[in-house]
Amino acid sequence: MAQNQGTNTAEQNLPFIAFVTLVATLGGFLFGFDSGVINGTVDGLRTSFNSDSVGTGLNVASMLLGCAIGAFFAGRLADTYGRKTMLLVASVLFLISAWGSGISTQSAEFVFYRILGGLAVGAASVIAPAYISEIAPTHIRGRLTSVQQIAIISGLFFAFLSNFFLAELSGGSVSELWLGYESWRWMFWVELIPALLFLIALIFIPESPRYEVIRGRSERAQATLSKLFNAQQAATMVEDIQASIDTSHRPRFSDLIDKQSKKIKAIVWVGIGLATFQQLVGINVVFYYGAVLWQAVGFNESDALLINVISGAISIAACFITFARIDHWGRKPFLIVGSIGMALTLALVALAFSQGELLSNGQLKLSETSGLIALVSANLYVFFFNISWGPVMWIALGEMFPNQIRGTGLAIAGLAQWSSNFLITVSFPILLTGIGLSAAYAIYAFCALVSIAFVIKFVHETKGIDLEEMEALSQSPT
DSSP: OOOOOOSOGGGSOHHHHHHHHHHHHHHHHHHHHHHHGGGGTHHHHHHHHTOOHHHHHHHHHHHHHHHHHHHHHHHHHHHHHOHHHHHHHHHHHHHHHHHHHHHOOSHHHHHHHHHHHHHHHHHHHHHHHHHHHHHSOGGGHHHHHHHHHHHHHHHHHHHHHHHHHHHHHHTSTTSEEETTEEHHHHHHHTTHHHHHHHHHHHTTSOOOHHHHHHTTOHHHHHHHHHHHSOHHHHHHHHHHHHHHSOTTSOOOGGGGBOTTTOSBOHHHHHHHHHHHHHHHTOHHHHHHHHHHHHHHTTOOHHHHHHHHHHHHHHHHHHHHHHHHHHHHHOHHHHHHHHHHHHHHHHHHHHHHHHTOEEOTTSOEEOOHHHHHHHHHHHHHHHHHHHHTHHHHHHHHHHHHSOGGGHHHHHHHHHHHHHHHHHHHHHHHHHHHHTTOHHHHHHHHHHHHHHHHHHHHHHOOOOTTOOGGGHHHHHTSOO
C-alpha cells in the first residue's frame, strides 16, 4: 500500500508546489488563449483569404489536427524525454505559431502555422495535468490539477478580452490597427507575451519524479521530492513509485493490452469515453464560433465579442467553484451534475433557436424573449461545462491511469479528445448552413444526456487515492 502523501502540510513545501503548478499551467493558459483567439478572427480570415464556409471551417479547425497529433505523441514522448522537456518544446511551438498565424497571407500558410500551434496545445493539454498530478500531494491533487482548467479558461477569457478591445480600437477585426496590419493579425500576436513567459519560467521547475524513476534515475527523483516534501517522505515515495511500475521494460503501447484477455484494458476505453464526450457536448462551438454564432442570431460584431467576454468570466467563476470543492465532493458528482445541467440548457438553446425566423440574408432573427432564453441558457451551459467536464475530465485523465501506462494512456485519450474536437468544429459551419442552429444544438444536448449514463456506469472515483494505487482501482468494479 502506498503511503498517502498525507495531510501534514508542515512537511510539504507548499510555496514551491504552488510555483511549479502555476508554471505548468501557463501551458494551459496558452492552450486556452490559442483556442479562443480564433473566435474573433473568423471574419478577418474569411475576408483576407476569401474562403467559403468549408474553407472557414478548415481554417478554424486546422489547429485541432495539430492538437490530435500533439496529444497522441506528446504522452509517449514525455515518457521518453520527460514532461518538462516536452513542455519546453511546446512553448517554442506556441511562439512560432503565434507569429506565423498573424503574418500569414494565404490560407495554406495560415493552416501550417495553426497546426504548429495545435501540436503545442495538444502536448500541453495532456502533459500539464499529468505533470501536476505527479508532483501534487494526494489530498490537494484535485485542486492543483483543476488550476489547469482555470488557466485554460483564463486564457480563453483574455483572448476574448484582447479580441474585443483590439476590434473596438480599430473599428472591427478586418480594420487596420498598427503598422499597416489588420486587428485580427494583432489578436494572434498578443499571444507572444505569455508564450515567452512560459518558455522562461519552465527553466526553473524540476522534472517529474515519477518520470525520473521510470528512467532509472531514483536519486534525481528523491532530490526533487525532497524539495516538495521532506527527506523521509521522499525516500518512501520513491520506493512506492518503483513498486508500481514494471521495471522489466520502459512504458510502451503494448502495456495498454491486458496480458490475460489480450484485449485493450477497460480503463483505456473509459479514458477515451471521457475525452470524447467532453467534445460531443459541443463546447468548442461556443469557444471557436461564439462571435459568428451570436451574429447569426442578430447581434452585431461588437456585442458578440462582448458576450464572449461575459462567457469567459462566467467560466472562470465556475472553475473556482470546482477548485474549492473537487477534493471534498469527488470527481463523479461534478461530472454527473454537469451532464444534467448541460443537457437541460442545451435543450433550451435548441428550443429558443427553433422559434427564430430565417431572413433572406441567412441570419436567424429571434424574438426578444427567445433571444434572452438563448443567451441565458447558453451562458448557463458554459457554467455547467466549466464546473464539471471542463476541469474534471483533465483531472480524471491525469489521475486514472496507473504509473506504467500514464503516458501512453494519455496519448490515446488525447488523440480521441482532439479528434472529436476537430470533427465537431469543422462540422459546425456545415450544420449551420444545413440543418440549422436548433438541430445542431439538439444533437449536442442528446450527447450530454448520454454522458450521464456513461459516468454513472463506467467512471471510477479517484478522490484521495494515491497514483501508486491506481492499478488496483482500474481493475476493480465501478
